[in-house]
Amino acid sequence: MKAVVPQASLLEALQHVVRAVPTSSPLPVMSGMHLHFRRERLTLSASNGILSIRADIPLPSGTNRTQEGSLVVPARYFADIVRKLSAPQVELGLTEPFTLLIRAGGGFYRLCGADPDLFPEQPASGASPWLLTLPNALLKSLIRQVAFAASASDTRPLLTGVWCRCDGGRLILTATDSIRFASGSSLLPPERASGSFEAVIPAKGLNELARLLHDEQGETAIAAHDGHIVFSTANLTLGCALLHGSYPPVDKLVPRSFAAEVTVGKLPMLQAIERVTLLAGEGCVVHLRMMPAAGNDLSRQNRSGTDNGHDGTSIISGERGTIIELLSRSAEIGDVREEILVEQSNGEPLTISFNGKYMADILRAMEGTAVRLRFTSKLAPLAAEPAEPHPSALYLLTPIRTAI
Amino acid sequence: MKAVVPQASLLEALQHVVRAVPTSSPLPVMSGMHLHFRRERLTLSASNGILSIRADIPLPSGTNRTQEGSLVVPARYFADIVRKLSAPQVELGLTEPFTLLIRAGGGFYRLCGADPDLFPEQPASGASPWLLTLPNALLKSLIRQVAFAASASDTRPLLTGVWCRCDGGRLILTATDSIRFASGSSLLPPERASGSFEAVIPAKGLNELARLLHDEQGETAIAAHDGHIVFSTANLTLGCALLHGSYPPVDKLVPRSFAAEVTVGKLPMLQAIERVTLLAGEGCVVHLRMMPAAGNDLSRQNRSGTDNGHDGTSIISGERGTIIELLSRSAEIGDVREEILVEQSNGEPLTISFNGKYMADILRAMEGTAVRLRFTSKLAPLAAEPAEPHPSALYLLTPIRTAI
Numbered sequence: 164m165k166a167v168v169p170q171a172s173l174l175e176a177l178q179h180v181v182r183a184v185p186t187s188s189p190l191p192v193m194s195g196m197h198l199h200f201r202r203e204r205l206t207l208s209a210s211n212g213i214l215s216i217r218a219d220i221p222l223p224s225g226t227n228r229t230q231e232g233s234l235v236v237p238a239r240y241f242a243d244i245v246r247k248l249s250a251p252q253v254e255l256g257l258t259e260p261f262t263l264l265i266r267a268g269g270g271f272y273r274l275c276g277a278d279p280d281l282f283p284e285q286p287a288s289g290a291s292p293w294l295l296t297l298p299n300a301l302l303k304s305l306i307r308q309v310a311f312a313a314s315a316s317d318t319r320p321l322l323t324g325v326w327c328r329c330d331g332g333r334l335i336l337t338a339t340d341s342i343r344f345a346s347g348s349s350l351l352p353p354e355r356a357s358g359s360f361e362a363v364i365p366a367k368g369l370n371e372l373a374r375l376l377h378d379e380q381g382e383t384a385i386a387a388h389d390g391h392i393v394f395s396t397a398n399l400t401l402g403c404a405l406l407h408g409s410y411p412p413v414d415k416l417v418p419r420s421f422a423a424e425v426t427v428g429k430l431p432m433l434q435a436i437e438r439v440t441l442l443a444g445e446g447c448v449v450h451l452r453m454m455p456a457a458g459n460d461l462s463r464q465n466r467s468g469t470d471n472g473h474d475g476t477s478i479i480s481g482e483r484g485t486i487i488e489l490l491s492r493s494a495e496i497g498d499v500r501e502e503i504l505v506e507q508s509n510g511e512p513l514t515i516s517f518n519g520k521y522m523a524d525i526l527r528a529m530e531g532t533a534v535r536l537r538f539t540s541k542l543a544p545l546a547a548e549p550a551e552p553h554p555s556a557l558y559l560l561t562p563i564r565t566a567i
Numbered sequence: 568m569k570a571v572v573p574q575a576s577l578l579e580a581l582q583h584v585v586r587a588v589p590t591s592s593p594l595p596v597m598s599g600m601h602l603h604f605r606r607e608r609l610t611l612s613a614s615n616g617i618l619s620i621r622a623d624i625p626l627p628s629g630t631n632r633t634q635e636g637s638l639v640v641p642a643r644y645f646a647d648i649v650r651k652l653s654a655p656q657v658e659l660g661l662t663e664p665f666t667l668l669i670r671a672g673g674g675f676y677r678l679c680g681a682d683p684d685l686f687p688e689q690p691a692s693g694a695s696p697w698l699l700t701l702p703n704a705l706l707k708s709l710i711r712q713v714a715f716a717a718s719a720s721d722t723r724p725l726l727t728g729v730w731c732r733c734d735g736g737r738l739i740l741t742a743t744d745s746i747r748f749a750s751g752s753s754l755l756p757p758e759r760a761s762g763s764f765e766a767v768i769p770a771k772g773l774n775e776l777a778r779l780l781h782d783e784q785g786e787t788a789i790a791a792h793d794g795h796i797v798f799s800t801a802n803l804t805l806g807c808a809l810l811h812g813s814y815p816p817v818d819k820l821v822p823r824s825f826a827a828e829v830t831v832g833k834l835p836m837l838q839a840i841e842r843v844t845l846l847a848g849e850g851c852v853v854h855l856r857m858m859p860a861a862g863n864d865l866s867r868q869n870r871s872g873t874d875n876g877h878d879g880t881s882i883i884s885g886e887r888g889t890i891i892e893l894l895s896r897s898a899e900i901g902d903v904r905e906e907i908l909v910e911q912s913n914g915e916p917l918t919i920s921f922n923g924k925y926m927a928d929i930l931r932a933m934e935g936t937a938v939r940l941r942f943t944s945k946l947a948p949l950a951a952e953p954a955e956p957h958p959s960a961l962y963l964l965t966p967i968r969t970a971i
Contacts, residue, residue: 248842249835496679499677501674501675
């Protein structure tokens, strides 16, 4: 049994599949990679119990003397060897007892494998009760906008997932870790909008999927069955166990009315938040203050030596309108004040404090060049969304109570 | 006191100097960065006791209202803030009590500093008993060829250094960790070859110096005094405490006669060593065998299913001459055989075993496209050098005793 494959395609497939290999496993065979030789293709697959990834490498007909056969090999050794190979073609062979032969250039490798029957079953991507096909670019963009907000802690397992709903011709993804909340949606083309579906998909699985979808032109077929969801695109398949339970009714969190609203450039806001967070200490507490832009450079300079340096006047000279002031302070290290000119504002000036890292995550995930921030009170979640007529995403961030 | 500097030059200087800041220090002021404002320049410096780095930023005359003044600021906070600034110009000011003011764009920072008098003295680069000026490219190349071989362990502190000698118009650098040995030398232009000097310089200091020397066109002035060596180039100065003691007479290790010699391409040899080392287990034991190239592809295929797969015949088909065979084996994982066609060979075929990682380090450090390997016996150090008429470097590697 023998197959000749280009080193580049083998390496690409390996680098995708190896991400599903568990770093440590009580069962050695689980930290292996499953290889399945067929006449027309070689299939690599791996699984860590939650996530499984499978890659097909088509074999040119005629050049390969492959009958069917399979084995499990030590995944990281296999990936490391293929990564270092300098020959353009790699010859893979299978011999008894469960040994993989690799030949490339002047090198000849034998990797001790294991019985493929001990390897866990892979979820099939065959017929299923629910099937949807989406453009890769859309799927990737929705994941990127939402999945970051899922919880990283296992205290509430359901919050480590992304709540995906498909109903009424719209696909909605929602995630929250109970401090921040992200929701993104997209209208589906009418021919794709049949049937309804709801599931909580582990955010880790979706983030891996977004990595796999580098062909933005392609499409991904989605099938769900037996508590699993399977995404198939080109020669790659990603399977993921769904999370059980009913997702909390987070839609109720979205405030219906706001006391104030500002629109600012997304990049200046993100960069200022990142800088201010540097001095915000461990709690990352950043204070935001809406205030009228007044004062000028001269008055500020004269006062810069005063005790707190934050004297309530703008340092953006000559501007009139509203500014956002971001403040933070780290004991014994220093403090910072950043000012951002507001493009548009409504409502009463206010002060609110929040986690600067979380706000930066939201701004990084958001699409568009400007962001609309809406405030209810200093204790209610602030809302952020792209400043477009029909924003496709909404973000909420719970404030931090402070003395200021 | 105030200075306006371009963000890019400030960041570049900071990134050099911050490398000398200790990650943790019993004295907080030691993990700070010293800033010295003068009318015509701003000087940043840091020191970890062994190594000190100083950068000068020239200030454009007229635009800066700077009198003399200095303070010590938290180094990493300062570097992080400057890295994140998006404004092209940064205004730095100094205020009481030891506070650094940073203003850029709409941002205004105050960093709490410390008394500069508590900061350790920097070695001066003034008049000194020994002075040599070298082109940066030459200095960098010598360091890169030799310093990697110094010991990383403090068991024999002197071996963590590089033995530098300047005598008879030649500069010689030597390093060893007692398993491997590297030596590189360069003839000095006659006008630079006056005087003789000898010192053991910490390899860490030289590696930092090589990083600083990115301007390959420039020159570096070297001065030694009071147990310190000081390297000065453009606006950067690196000072380093010398190691005390007399370096072991390692020159005696160099074998005078050899039983065999082969010349191989450096890149194919390096790549093969790296691959073979992947399966060499924790000890990185790689076996090298010189042997005649014979046999052909067909005979090998028939035998590839035999017990050890290493049947003494070449897999480079149709070639006649000598080959180098590299072998390694990792229990329960697998084994590998790599073959490299030899460009030139002399002497008796032999077998020798060595640490594959160490051999790869040697090949990576070596200049030129081909390497000449010389062997005395399987128990004596093997010698490697660039296959040139007058090689500028010599490497030795102590073999590992094995049963094979």
